[in-house]
Amino acid sequence: MKCRKCGGAAVINMRQHKLALCAEDYLAWLPEQVQRSIEKYEMFSPADKVLVAVSGGKDSLGLWDILARLGYQADGLYIGLGIHGGFGYSDQSRALSQAFAGARGLKLHIVEVEAAYGATIPELAVISNRGHGRPCSVCGLNKRYIMNRVAHDGGYTALVTGHNLDDEVAVLMQNTLNWAGGYLARQAPVLAATRPGLARKAKPLCRIYEREMAAYAIVRGIDYIYDECPHAVGSTTLYYKELLNQLEEKRPGAKLQFYLSFLQAKEAGLFSAAASEPDLHACQRCGQPTTAPGECSFCRLWDKVRAVKGLPTRLPASMLQPHVETEP
Ligand code: Q46
Ligand code: ZN
Numbered sequence: 001m002k003c004r005k006c007g008g009a010a011v012i013n014m015r016q017h018k019l020a021l022c023a024e025d026y027l028a029w030l031p032e033q034v035q036r037s038i039e040k041y042e043m044f045s046p047a048d049k050v051l052v053a054v055s056g057g058k059d060s061l062g063l064w065d066i067l068a069r070l071g072y073q074a075d076g077l078y079i080g081l082g083i084h085g086g087f088g089y090s091d092q093s094r095a096l097s098q099a100f101a102g103a104r105g106l107k108l109h110i111v112e113v114e115a116a117y118g119a120t121i122p123e124l125a126v127i128s129n130r131g132h133g134r135p136c137s138v139c140g141l142n143k144r145y146i147m148n149r150v151a152h153d154g155g156y157t158a159l160v161t162g163h164n165l166d167d168e169v170a171v172l173m174q175n176t177l178n179w180a181g182g183y184l185a186r187q188a189p190v191l192a193a194t195r196p197g198l199a200r201k202a203k204p205l206c207r208i209y210e211r212e213m214a215a216y217a218i219v220r221g222i223d224y225i226y227d228e229c230p231h232a233v234g235s236t237t238l239y240y241k242e243l244l245n246q247l248e249e250k251r252p253g254a255k256l257q258f259y260l261s262f263l264q265a266k267e268a269g270l271f272s273a274a275a276s277e278p279d280l281h282a283c284q285r286c287g288q289p290t291t292a293p294g295e296c297s298f299c300r301l302w303d304k305v306r307a308v309k310g311l312p313t314r315l316p317a318s319m320l321q322p323h324v325e326t327e328p
Contacts, residue, residue: 012215015252023219030216031066034204038070041189043202044158050074051156051199053147054100054108056093056225058217059162061100063205065222067160068106074160076101077150079143080112082120083135086230093225100222101327109154111146111322117302118311122231127305135231138301145298146322148288151199153321159199166210168203169255170240172262181274185266195280195289207256286320 001010003022010020021029037043044050050067054060054076067074078097083089094110101108114120119127121142125135151159168187175183191201205213217224232238247254265271280289283296290296295303299320303313 011219012212014209014212016209016248016256017253026215026219030208030212031069033208034063034066035070037189037207038202038204041202041206043160043190043204044072044200046072048073048157049155050158050160051109051147051151051154052076053143053159053161054078054097055162056096056100057162058222058224059164059167059205059210059213061097061162061222061224062213062217062220063160063162064100064106065104065220066216067204068104075107075109075154075156077109077111077147079146080110080114081139081142081229082112082114083122083229083231084120085122087227089225089227089229096223096225098327108327109150110325110327111150112325113142113146116322118306118309124301124305127308128301130301134235136235139231141298141301145288145296148198149322150324152288153324156199158202160202160204162205162213163203164205164208164210164213165255165259166241166244167237168206169244169259170237172259173240173244174236181271182276184262185271185275187262188266189263194277198289207259209255286317 001013001020002008003010003025004020005025006022008022008024011023012026013020019029050072052060052064052067052074054064055078064074064076076097078094080094081090084091097108098110100106113124121135121139124142125138128138130138147159150156172184172187174180175187189203189206193200216222228238244255278291280291282288283290283292283294283299285295285299288296288298292300302315306313306315
């Protein structure tokens with residue numbers, strides 16, 4: 001197969017775009033696509049201070065690489081979840097994130113949940129008895145909290161994650177099958193800051209296929225963690241991804257069309273009746289925005305877990321800030 005731009009040997013054939021490209025043209029094409037999404041959805045500008053949440057995977061490291069190449073001021077944030085089962089997921093993902101940042105002279109903030117708050121994520125899930133054996137709900141709560149907190153404390157104006165098209169479409173399918181109007185109304189490439197001092201959230205890879213990110217990482221020589229978090233195995237999201245891959249196999253471009261049509265329908269007001277601004281106020285303890293009355297669910301969760309572990313629960317306010325290690 002030949003590259004459509006230069007006629008050289010193609011390294012990737014994207015049936016969804018009817019486009020085959022060689023390594024050099026692919027490495028130029030993908031950042032252009034990301035830049036188009038950043039502009040189209042008004043995610044951020046070169047004046048913004050951007051914080052990229054990195055997990056050591058192809059999407060987040062690939063995104064960080066692309067943002068740096070595009071000239072954005074982008075620092076990274078790695079959150080150590082303490083997931084040591086199987087192949088040592090957390091250790092590997094941290095090492096790869098650090099190696100990536102170190103080799104490029106990029107600034108990486110590191111927050112280890114256990115060191116900062118007193119327990120690993122799997123331990124937290126067991127003690128708090130949340131998630132029915134799967135730590136994903138407490139994991140998500142902690143990641144969102146820490147990302148917001150580090151973005152806020154570090155003066156970042158945009159918080160970006162490596163969610164790709166496959167991630168977005170799997171969530172979209174799940175929400176559509178449940179006709180979850182509120183979730184559909186909130187699913188978007190960019191979410192405005194709902195309070196002053198809160199960072200805007202953006203997903204610059206929302207139109208990029210997972211396969212395109214894997215190809216980018218390989219062609220660009222980015223060393224990333226191949227395996228998913230062991231707790232992702234058997235998740236509903238993975239199940240929907242498999243279904244959608246079958247659909248894409250028969251109808252190249254189906255995932256992208258599903259997502260773009262959804263965004264158009266949303267723009268036309270299809271979900272506006274379900275849209276509601278959450279009623280946010282500052283947590284009485286840590287000051288982070290919360291919908292819960294009084295203290296936020298993060299503070300309440302850690303109170304409970306620290307009590308079980310025999311650690312002091314009434315933390316002084318300063319300890320509620322994660323210990324952030326910064327490199328380089
Ligand atoms: S939520 Fe669940 Fe992920 Fe946390 S415990 Fe692993 S699979 S990392 S995106
Ligand atoms: Zn709080």
